[in-house]
Amino acid sequence: MIQKLADKIKKTHAPICVGLDPMLNYIPEHILKKAFAEYGETLEGAAEAIWQYNKGIIDATYDLIPSVKPQIAMYEQFGIEGLKAFKKTVDYCHEKDLIVIGDVKRGDIGSTSAAYATGHLGKVTVGSKTYAAFDEDFATVNPYLGTDGIKPFIDVCKEEKKGIFILVKTSNPSSGEFQDRLIDGRPLYEWVGEKVAEWGADHMGDTYSYVGAVVGATYPEMGKVLRKVMPKSFILVPGYGAQGGKGADLVHFFNEDGLGAVVNSSRGIIAAYKQEKYAKFGSENYADASRAAVEDMIADIDGALNAVK
Numbered sequence: 095m096i097q098k099l100a101d102k103i104k105k106t107h108a109p110i111c112v113g114l115d116p117m118l119n120y121i122p123e124h125i126l127k128k129a130f131a132e133y134g135e136t137l138e139g140a141a142e143a144i145w146q147y148n149k150g151i152i153d154a155t156y157d158l159i160p161s162v163k164p165q166i167a168m169y170e171q172f173g174i175e176g177l178k179a180f181k182k183t184v185d186y187c188h189e190k191d192l193i194v195i196g197d198v199k200r201g202d203i204g205s206t207s208a209a210y211a212t213g214h215l216g217k218v219t220v221g222s223k224t225y226a227a228f229d230e231d232f233a234t235v236n237p238y239l240g241t242d243g244i245k246p247f248i249d250v251c252k253e254e255k256k257g258i259f260i261l262v263k264t265s266n267p268s269s270g271e272f273q274d275r276l277i278d279g280r281p282l283y284e285w286v287g288e289k290v291a292e293w294g295a296d297h298m299g300d301t302y303s304y305v306g307a308v309v310g311a312t313y314p315e316m317g318k319v320l321r322k323v324m325p326k327s328f329i330l331v332p333g334y335g336a337q338g339g340k341g342a343d344l345v346h347f348f349n350e351d352g353l354g355a356v357v358n359s360s361r362g363i364i365a366a367y368k369q370e371k372y373a374k375f376g377s378e379n380y381a382d383a384s385r386a387a388v389e390d391m392i393a394d395i396d397g398a399l400n401a402v403k
């Protein structure tokens with residue numbers, strides 16, 4: 095799967111991932127109206143609206159991009175109905191041959207991590223049968239519990255040829271409270287980055303490891319350091335667009351081969367029609383606005399990478 099990600103990035107020239115983080119207030123009126131007419135203003139109605147909204151964006155962008163990243167909290171807030179919409183979205187993206195990064199940010203004691211890994215990346219056994227429950231290709235994982243919280247994910251990834259992205263330096267304003275703390279003279283994120291490289295050496299693809307890292311676009315200098323600490327890990331880079339990250343900030347997240355990073359934008363793409371720049375599309379054509387925003391994001395990153403060649 096890590097090779098598929100690298101190959102798809104090469105084919106599309108788009109080291110990006112569209113963040114499918116639907117919120118009801120981004121969903122155009124015509125979609126909400128239809129879903130509520132069918133299911134009422136219920137959790138089911140919300141889930142139907144989310145699904146139709148996602149489908150529109152996927153249909154309008156799938157040929158341009160290698161991957162998507164649905165963030166499960168946006169679905170979970172609608173309970174079981176929301177989770178059904180999450181699963182429908184994952185399956186539909188697979189039908190479109192997109193790589194799905196499940197942004198689930200799990201991690202616990204070993205036995206519990208094993209269950210998370212089984213549910214999101216592996217197969218669960220029921221009597222004589224096995225089922226891939228959520229079946230994403232990658233999952234985001236929190237390393238706070240240490241090696242025994244990570245190992246079960248790697249075990250499942252080895253069986254399934256899937257991967258994880260481990261939080262190393264997150265994009266949010268408070269990420270430094272813990273992550274930048276110096277331990278023996280070095281920031282915690284560097285120690286975590288070193289562990290990512292070590293864990294990753296145990297599950298390598300042809301050139302890149304199945305164990306990647308998350309480093310926010312909002313911290314480019316730290317990204318530059320971490321790129322060197324984890325040369326064989328893909329870095330998932332959130333924080334582009336709505337959080338302020340720009341193409342020029344991202345060049346050092348990439349390796350010399352032009353690979354090694356996949357940049358996420360969620361609100362900047364899925365709610366593009368609400369931005370002045372794309373307002374001309376109107377809410378009816380929200381998916382065309384998303385396509386235009388994807389094209390602009392690809393051009394921005396490509397331009398920044400070419401400028402430093």
Ligand SMILES: O=C(O)c1cc(=O)[nH]c(=O)n1[C@@H]1O[C@H](COP(=O)(O)O)[C@@H](O)[C@H]1O
Pocket residue numbers: 113115165197234263264265266308309310332333334335336337358359360361362
């Ligand atoms: O793991 C992530 O994807 C993640 C890590 C991080 O450090 N910062 C971060 O924003 N994210 C996720 O990336 C997405 C960013 O959304 P936008 O700011 O709308 O592009 C959300 O799904 C966040 O949960």
